[in-house]
Amino acid sequence: MIDLAIIGGGPAGLTAGLYATRGGLKNVIMYEKGMPGGQITSSSEIENYPGISVVTDGISFMAPWSEQCTRFGLKIEMKSVERVEKISNGFCLHFEDGSKQEAKCVIVCTGSKPRRAGIKGENEFFGRGVSTCATCDGFFYKGKEVAVLGGGNTAIEEALYLSEICSKVYLIHRRDEFRAAPNSVERAKKCEKIEFVLNAVVDEVLGDSSGVTGLRLSYKDGKTRQIEVPGIFVFVGLDVLNNVLSDNNGGFICEMTPQGNVKVNLKMQTSLPGLWACGDLRQDAPKQVVCAAGDGAVAALDAIEYLRNHH
Numbered sequence: 001m002i003d004l005a006i007i008g009g010g011p012a013g014l015t016a017g018l019y020a021t022r023g024g025l026k027n028v029i030m031y032e033k034g035m036p037g038g039q040i041t042s043s044s045e046i047e048n049y050p051g052i053s054v055v056t057d058g059i060s061f062m063a064p065w066s067e068q069c070t071r072f073g074l075k076i077e078m079k080s081v082e083r084v085e086k087i088s089n090g091f092c093l094h095f096e097d098g099s100k101q102e103a104k105c106v107i108v109c110t111g112s113k114p115r116r117a118g119i120k121g122e123n124e125f126f127g128r129g130v131s132t133c134a135t136c137d138g139f140f141y142k143g144k145e146v147a148v149l150g151g152g153n154t155a156i157e158e159a160l161y162l163s164e165i166c167s168k169v170y171l172i173h174r175r176d177e178f179r180a181a182p183n184s185v186e187r188a189k190k191c192e193k194i195e196f197v198l199n200a201v202v203d204e205v206l207g208d209s210s211g212v213t214g215l216r217l218s219y220k221d222g223k224t225r226q227i228e229v230p231g232i233f234v235f236v237g238l239d240v241l242n243n244v245l246s247d248n249n250g251g252f253i254c255e256m257t258p259q260g261n262v263k264v265n266l267k268m269q270t271s272l273p274g275l276w277a278c279g280d281l282r283q284d285a286p287k288q289v290v291c292a293a294g295d296g297a298v299a300a301l302d303a304i305e306y307l308r309n310h311h
């Protein structure tokens with residue numbers, strides 16, 4: 001039985017690994033189904049991580065993180081975890097390849113995945129004008145016109161956020177009613193910089209070698225329109241990667257929010273002692289690298305304390 005298992009090797013998992021091993025835990029394994037680094041490795045630019053003043057791409061930014069952890073003794077195994085089972089003296093990790101590993105405690109950092117809208121050109125121009133994060137990429141469009149796609153809370157909140165930075169925001173939604181909270185919609189309607197483009201779908205993201213140049217839309221009544229913008233922010237939902245916490249009865253081994261995020265307290269403890277959840281996976285996550293890293297540190301420090309008191 002190992003002391004601590006960390007699931008997911010994004011900013012949260014790697015920081016948990018750093019703090020756990022540097023804090024003296026000897027038998028810590030981080031399981032990552034792909035290459036360590038997490039979602040941010042798909043980004044071409046990160047410029048809001050404190051202390052890193054040079055804009056860098058996600059892969060270069062994350063490369064030293066694993067290096068730093070392994071120096072303190074973190075073991076990294078490229079394995080996909082299928083589920084975590086609670087056993088009497090800890091937890092049992094079941095892997096996709098059929099193998100198992102017992103651990104005294106577990107920090108889960110499996111992150112999330114923004115959904116794509118499935119529009120022509122969306123994948124081609126992803127990271128070159130198509131974004132799923134206004135906090136991350138809004139600043140690159142300072143003083144410019146952008147489009148936001150979606151009708152939920154995130155779309156409205158992000159449109160309002162972008163209206164503070166950009167000269168104009170086209171809010172494109174396929175219906176004329178919103179799923180978002182009515183007061184947020186009201187605030188957006190009062191914002192002079194937001195133009196509501198309703199009953200409309202984006203047929204194609206247009207672009208050239210420099211990136212996105214515009215969008216081709218069609219309205220429910222058959223009319224079409226072209227909007228020239230260098231950026232489109234797609235907010236059509238987010239998949240929280242919470243499968244590893246499923247139990248055998250269609251529920252979860254710990255308490256979750258209705259949206260599928262893990263309920264945690266300020267120590268990142270879940271409702272199950274010895275189990276922590278960090279980063280994009282947890283409730284109310286700001287979905288930023290710096291916050292995920294902070295969560296990982298908080299959980300690892302608490303795991304050290306837990307192991308001291310319980311094992």
Ligand SMILES: Cc1cc2nc3c(=O)[nH]c(=O)nc-3n(C[C@H](O)[C@H](O)[C@H](O)COP(=O)(O)OP(=O)(O)OC[C@H]3O[C@@H](n4cnc5c(N)ncnc54)[C@H](O)[C@@H]3O)c2cc1C
Pocket residue numbers: 007008009010011012013031032033034035036037038039040041042043045046047048049079080081082109110111112114132133135136137241244278279280281286287288289290292
């Ligand atoms: C395109 C893009 C641009 C972004 N730009 C910025 C930015 O500029 N600034 C910023 O602060 N944030 C940015 N973000 C958000 C940021 O990347 C996330 O908030 C952050 O990565 C969350 O960290 P995490 O560790 O919680 O999860 P993730 O980064 O999602 O890492 C989770 C890891 O767990 C692994 N995993 C999942 N399931 C399993 C399993 N079953 N078994 C084993 N491993 C598993 C995944 O492979 C992944 O590596 C951006 C995100 C995207 C997609």
